[in-house]
Amino acid sequence: MKSLLNLFFLYIVITSIIYGKFEFAGKIKSYSVEKNRVEFNLTNAKFNIYILENNIIRFRFTNQKEFDRAPSYAVIYKQEEKTNFSFKEEKENFTISTDELVIQIKKDPCRVSIFDKQMNLINQDEESFGVAFDGDEVRCHKKLFTDEKFIGLGEKSKENLIKNGDQYTMWNTDFPAYTSTKDELYMSIPFFMGVRNFKAYGIYFDNTHKSQFNLGAANNRFYWFGAARGEMDYYFIYGPEMKRVISDYTKLTGRMELPPLWAIGYQQSRWSYYPESKVREIANGFRSRNIPCDVIYLDIHYMDEYRVFTWNKNRFPDPPKMLSDLKEDGFKIITIIDPGVKADPNYHAAKEGLEKNLFVKYPDGIPYQGEVWPSWSYFPDFTKKETRDWWGFKLSSLMKDGVEGFWNDMNEPATWGGGNIPDIVQFYDNGFVSDHKKIRNVYALEMAHATRDGLKKYSDKRHFILSRAGFAGIQRYAANWTGDNAVTEEHLRLALIMPVNIGLSGQPFIGSDVGGFMNGEPSNEMYIRWMQLGSFTPFFRGHSSIDTKAREPWAFNEFTEENARQAIQLRYKLLPFWYNEFFNSSKTGLPIMRAMFLNYQDDQNCYNLDAQYQFMIGENLLVAPVVTSTDKTKKFYLPKGKWYDWMNNKVETGGEYKIIEVPINKIPLFIKEGGMIPMQEVQNYVGEKNIEQLELVIFPSQKSTFSLYEDDGITYEYEKGIYSVTNFTCESAQNKLTFSVSKEKNSYNQNRKYYMLTILNSEQPKEIYSDKIEKKSIETNYDSSKKILKIKVPDKTEFTLTINF
The missing domain is CATH 2.60.40.1180 (Golgi alpha-mannosidase II)
Structure with missing residues (x-):
């Protein structure tokens, strides 16, 4: 008897150590079946299962009395009032069935298992833990299969598209010159795919608070995802094709709008081009050298003391005339727009924002001020429709001057001093009033929302929006780039890996700062290789920091200039091909720049690291760029079938790795058998001829x-x-x-x-x-x-x- 008591007390001690203060979802006490969902009451939570489509199921848990009524910032899908599913109660389980999935819900404790129609297990809650609450924190623990691969999570700098064995955080952060070990970056997309036996599912975690995804880091039993606050609200999407998972994820969160054709051309930027004479000099540099270019950016120095919606009239005395002249020569001007509104009582934007109650505030009602480029500044509350409408109207003045689009920067939002906006700062949150902890990750999304609505309201032409930060759904409004990268060999490789990864996460219009933005100067060889790679990324922009040497193609030697010209000209020859792929992506949500395993899901070689430094554009063109400045050879993988080596004019047989010599002036391109690639003659800008x-x-x-x-x-x-x-x-x-x-x-x-x-x-x-x-x-x-x-x-x-x- 004594030994039994000892074992009992030992069990209590071990249980308290293992479970700590975590409270698990518990036992199902009651349920009700509605037209498009099933509602459960648990001992420690409320739990709803929504059947959106045969392969898309929403799982929602809360330990509060009621579910949050605030609308999602990311999900725009409207669920039907009635959906097709069957429900059955058994002794130990409930079973929900659709035409594609079988969902088993264990009664005690509540645990979810998802099967295909042949009862092959796809995904399962960890048997002991499942959904857990730790005060405000919420987590979902899933069984970790040894043969499962994890893919996605948006802007992550790990030099591997397979995300197993690491933990990732979603918290929009300005981190210049980040490395491959830096986790929190500019954009947060809490969506990933799991692939097992070459069959894929996706999970989108619809929670805007700081969230984490542990994909088997420090344990081999489960993976988990969760957030510091809010609900456990996730969408499960079954493929089994990865393409279907991504397409259905963008059915939930929206798809890219077809951009203007010129936005797919080459774009030139620098921090900063000023005064007006310098901008005209850059424009003439492209045209006089027959180097195609459609866009020139104006960074912060075009403004009057960094006040948004203004011009520095000493540097740019007649903006409409300058923009009109440049337009005649085929250039579109994109101006940077930061969210910080200078806290100047004589500044029209600051006065209007205060009068109209459009800025974020402390709980006592005093508008928050943070220090950024204009010094102390107010921050618009883009979670308020009135603010978004006002912001769009203010942008219209720049549009009237001839500006063709906007570059949203510093919108994590970034502030000086190494910190964030204080957590207690209040946002309108569509009438539900929330703090910075909930809104930070969607601030850039709503700023882009405001910008896009303003452009559509005040112009009948397609314009272009570029955003540094974002959240799930950012593809609806803007393109992104991979932030303030550095001039390193590592970042040259990341300029391939990161856009591919972001494309797998629903944002197809993506690229990097070609040549590297900061911390050094690219060698001639690095610049050429980066330009070759950039010419095959959906967003193609050269950019550099104020403390670096000039980075235009002619700023290097003649050989480098000529190779940059050839890379850009190839981009323009392929514009019909690119535009067609953008159209396809706008309809399907699929990435334009694709990981090899997206097109060849059943080929194990395509998941290997060696096959990740190459990609497909659409279905038929394989690009295998050299992503080091010194290599003269390239190792790559050709899937089964026949491929045409466009560089060497010969047919290659796939199903194996290849190593070929790649002179500095060449980029390996392979056309899949049966492929057709539309091309046209070179233009110096879209519409020139x-x-x-x-x-x-x-x-x-x-x-x-x-x-x-x-x-x-x-x-x-x-x-x-x-x-x-x-x-x-x-x-x-x-x-x-x-x-x-x-x-x-x-x-x-x-x-x-x-x-x-x-x-x-x-x-x-x-x-x-x-x-x-x-x-x-x-x-x-x-x-x-x-x-x-x-x-x-x-x-x-x-x-x-x-x-x-």
Whole structure:
């Protein structure tokens, strides 16, 4: 008996040590089945399961009396009032079934397990812990499978797309010259994917407080995610395809708006270009050297003592005239906009914000002031619609001057002194009033929201917004870049890894500061390699700090200038390809710059670190850039199938790693068999020329298709159906190739006159004819040394071309 008592007391002691003050979700006491959800009452919590779609389930726990009524900042999905599911009570479990998933909820204690329809386990609460509360803190513990890979979490600088074995924090932070070991960065996206047996699911944790994701760090039993405050509110998305998971995640949080075509071109920035004569000098530098460029940025020195919505009239005496002149030469001007409004009683923005009650405040009602570029400043409360409307109106004055977009910076929000806005500072929070701890991570999101609404309200043209910080859903409003990077070999590699990772997390319009922003000078070789990489990132901008040497392409030697020119020109040749991929992404939410395993989910080699320093653009183009300044070779992986080595004009067989020599003036590009890549002639800026010919580079397979989207690239007319979709089909049989063109939609006139078909790995043709094009109108050229056949034909709405070999 005594030994039993000792064991009992030992159990009590061990239990108290293990559980500490954590309170777990507990036993299910009662439930009710509603039209689109099931509601449970637990001993320690309330728990709702919402069935959004067959593969999207929302799990929501709170230890408060009621669920929070404040709307989500990230999720814009509107759940149907009635959804299809079945509910069954059993002795020890409840079971919810959809056409794709089976969710088992254990009664005592409440634990969730998710299966596919074949009852294969996909995801499971850790049996002993599940959801736990520790005062205000909330966590969810999930069973950790040894063969599971974790992917995502947005802007993380780890040099590996696989996130296993580490812990990550979501807390927007300005950290200049960060390294691969720095965790808290500018943007927080609490969404990740788990992949096991090559099948994927996603979890989006909809909580804006400081949150953490422990993906098996310091233990091999469970992974967990949680937040310092708020609810355990997460969405489970089943694929099993990663592409479907990402697409459905962006169904929840929104997708990128199709940007203006010029925003996909090259953009040049520096902290800072001033006065006006310097801006004109930079513009002339590009045009006189035939280096394409569409955008020049104005950093903080264009303002009057850093007051937003103003111009420094000594440096820029006539902004409308300057912007008009630059526009005539094809340049769009983007101005930086920081959230800090100088606390100057004579400054119109400060006076209006105070009068209209638009700034964040302390609990006693006094407006908060933080020190940033203008010195002590007020901070707009973008969680208030009146503030967002006012901010958009204030931006309209710059738009009237000719500004084409805005660069939202310092919007973590950053303040001097190494600290954050005090936690007690109050925000309107859409009428629910919250403190800085809840709002910090979404401050940039709502600033971008205000900027985007203002641009759409006061202009009928598409504009461009760039944001340093963000949260889940930022893709709805703005592009992002990876913050204040450094001139290091590590950051050259991160300029590939980080945009790919952010793309996997729902933000496709992403890039880095090409050449490195701060802390040194890139060598000629580093600058060339960075420029080559940048030309294949969705956002392509050169940028540098005020205390560095000039960083324009001609600031280096002639060889470097020429290689930078070639990289930028290649970007402009591929603009039809890029614009088509942006369109596809705006419809699907999928990244443009893709990890290899996104396109080849079942290929284990694509998850290896060696295969992560390469990527796909869309489905058909593989880019394997050199991401060191000194290497002259590149190791990369080609998935199974045939690939065309565009650099060396030869066919490679995939399914293995390759090592090739890569001269400093080359970037390895491979076209997948069946791939078609649309191209055009080089322009110095979008709209410089009327593009009369579309080139289609084709690596034929037995049968392949490609759809090309086109519109005016400027207005929102495409939303009214004014656009064109052209379908191309290429079929290859013995000694014959057939190429067909058809119009799926033809509401936009491209004014195109010709197609140039560039057929790779081709034999010399014996006969070429068409059903609708006269033979005399068909021009051909065959390069026997490269085995490339070029065929120029008039652009007919629909036609078929037959090539006999």
